[in-house]
Amino acid sequence: MTPTSTPAARRLPVVLRNRAFGAVWAAQVLTQAAGRMFQVGVVWWLVGHAIAADGDRGLASGAFLAVSTLPAVALAPLVATVIARCPHRTVLGASSALAGLVAAATAGWTYLAPPPTLVAYGAALLLAGCQALFDPCLTTSVPELVDDVDIEAATGFELATQSLAGLAGGLLGPLVVDAWDLTGIVSGCAGAYLVAAALVFLTRFPRSAAAPEPATASAAPAPRRTLRQILKDHPFIRRVLLCFAAVNLFTTALYVVMPLYTRAVLHAQGSTVAALEAALGIGTLLGSFTGARLPGSPTAVGGACLGLMAAALATPGLLADRAAIVGALIVAGWCVGAIGVRFVALFQRLVPAADKPGFFAMMQALLGATFPLSSLLFGALGDHLSPRTLCILQAVGLVPLAVALWWTGRRADAPRDPAGGTAPVASGADAPAASPAGTLPLEEAR
DSSP states (O other), X not given: OOSOOSHHHHTSOHHHHOHHXXXXXXXXXXXXXXXXXXXXXXXXXXXXXXXXXXXXXXXXXXXXXXXXXXXXXXXXXXHHHHHHHSOHHHHHHHHHHHHHHHHHHHHHHHHHSOOOHHHHHHHHHHHHHHHHHHHHHHHHHHHHHSOGGGHHHHHHHHHHHHHHHHHHHHHHHHHXXXXXXXXXXXXXXXXXXXHHHHHHHTOOOTTTTOOOOOOOTTSOOOOOOOXXXXXXXXXXXXXXXXXXXXXXXXXXXXXXXXXXXXXXXSOOOHHHHHHXXXXXXXXXXXXXXXXXXXXXXXXXHHHHHHHHHXXXXXXXXXXXXXXXXXXXHHHHHHHHXXXXXXXXXXXXXXXXXXXXXXXXXXXXXXXXXXXXXXXHHHHHHHTTSOHHHHHHHHHHHHHHHHHHHHHHTTSTXXXXXXXXXBOOOOOGGGSOOOOOTTOSSOSOOO
16 A cells, blocks of 8 residues: 555646556656657658658658558557556566667668668557557556555546647657657657656556455356457447548558648648647647537537548648648547447446456457558558648548438437437546547557
8 A cells, every 4th residue: 555645635636646646647648758759750761861862752651651650550468468467567667668768779871871761660560560569558557556445546637648648749750850860869759768668667556465355156257258259249249340440541541641741731740740740739739628518429429520520631632721621630539429428328328347358458459450550541542642632531431431320329229318318428537538549449559
């Protein structure tokens, strides 16, 4: 137990009154901000610096993003096994330390000579693998760091900071590349990862040795089912997840389209890419705070938000005005945040407690599987179509999916509350944090 039981201490945020959790949370912010800064910065380096004027900028950046997201999808079973069998403090510290060494080695290479793009791809694959291990392990470690009464507050704080770290990394990435080229990006990432590793290794997990409560003889633990078994019993959830997997095919293309649009249409520098990333991130944060208060069932709200997002994504295709584009991306981000809050909370209520660990892990892998496809598809199209056309394609693709999501809530097997709407969701402080910008309804997609 941590010595933080006085009323005065309880009024402080958990990251301030619990030093162990505060240190590990700081490590989380550093690793996630570094990972996002690396992704956004290298995409801008490929589009604006590394690829010749007649090169395949779109395909190069799309392939890079695909490589950056593959580990979270492909390694999900291995990650679950490692987290279950190894001490969490060791997993967190080792993964961030390994990421720091990879980034430091890459920084040394870039300092000595201009690296081939293959080096950036290899570093992205290794760093993404480390992050795919760090993030779920941290979520699993929360009960080892805080008292039982603080678990909900700590979990909410940990999830909310994912968007903040992503916003900071997305903002810094293009600016650092313009100022110090690729060497600046990987050097900054190396420092952040190594500091995070030091924070973890110097922190004692006060509850890690606590034994689990013994199961009573009359209540044996329920066996965990596979995602296929869960979805078989919940056709409504199955249709919603398939709809969001299709949605992500169009929304996550933003990470390819925005740098291409900045260079080819706006003829601007990394500061503009940073501003567009910031607009999307700010919108997502606003949606995470306000989405739970929107009236209507989750499917009705989700369908309306997808329709609004389609209009927002079409705006850059119709108007090449920076102020209008920033406003449109704020709206698009708000829709992502609002949808994420409503549907993650809905799944929390519909999925049995014994099935939640496997369900949410595999849900993220299922929905994240479209990210590599989206990156490659829109990256390849970006070498043959204008970025304005790509924006219109994104918007057109979302329209039928908005209708499909709304119609899903109208079917007879959709869960209902006594008032006749879809099953209620958490609101206010009880609502889960929203997804990172561009993914629905996931936590860290990268």
